[in-house]
Amino acid sequence: MWSAQVDLFDGAPLLWIVAAALVLLSLAAACLGLLAGTRLLLTRSVLVHADNDRSWQAIRDLPALHGRHGKGREYRIVGEWSLRHGDGLTGGSVWQARGFWRGAPYWAELEILRVDPGRELSFRLRGDSLRTHRGLANHVGSMTLEPVGPQATKITWRLRARLRSPGLLFAKACFPSRLRARL
Numbered sequence: 001m002w003s004a005q006v007d008l009f010d011g012a013p014l015l016w017i018v019a020a021a022l023v024l025l026s027l028a029a030a031c032l033g034l035l036a037g038t039r040l041l042l043t044r045s046v047l048v049h050a051d052n053d054r055s056w057q058a059i060r061d062l063p064a065l066h067g068r069h070g071k072g073r074e075y076r077i078v079g080e081w082s083l084r085h086g087d088g089l090t091g092g093s094v095w096q097a098r099g100f101w102r103g104a105p106y107w108a109e110l111e112i113l114r115v116d117p118g119r120e121l122s123f124r125l126r127g128d129s130l131r132t133h134r135g136l137a138n139h140v141g142s143m144t145l146e147p148v149g150p151q152a153t154k155i156t157w158r159l160r161a162r163l164r165s166p167g168l169l170f171a172k173a174c175f176p177s178r179l180r181a182r183l
Helices: 014-037 052-061 062-069 073-074 164-174 176-182
Strands: 039-048 080-087 093-103 104-116 122-130 136-149 152-163
Touching: 052 062, 052 136, 052 152, 062 080, 062 093, 062 122, 080 104, 152 164, 164 176
Parallel strands: none
Antiparallel strands: 039 152, 080 093, 093 104, 104 122, 122 136, 136 152
16 A cells, blocks of 8 residues: 655645735725726716807806706705805805705705806815715816807816715715715
8 A cells, every 4th residue: 555645735835925916916906996986077068059158147156057957956955055155156155055865954065166257167065964075085066168159158067076985985886876966
């Protein structure tokens, strides 16, 4: 009878090193993917058959703009607006929206950052009752107008933000339309 003793751990250090390297590479790839997922950039352009002045009159009033075109209207979030600071039409003005989010009272404050009459209106979420603002960095929404003819204007909506909280990242992955409504 012939017997041989086999060492089960012979060559195991090499296997452990390879397995550990694969795990580290997988984690690094997941982290890079997660970091890339923290940026939110939405852009949409429409061609409006109206001159630039008329188009500006339609978007310069933030509450009216939100009431006609905001994503939150799908969820019937905002019921009323009040001016908290400024004149409502220039940079530094702060609007407060009040309503309900999923049956509970909701409020949000939007600050107008920049107004270039006839060209741009930009604003940010300053705070809200869901604390969405705490999970955001570099959050800016803007509407830009570009005349493309005597009776045509290109209007571009841009939403830019960096998501910092796990809850917002989860919402981006699983409930993107609700996240857009909150932002």
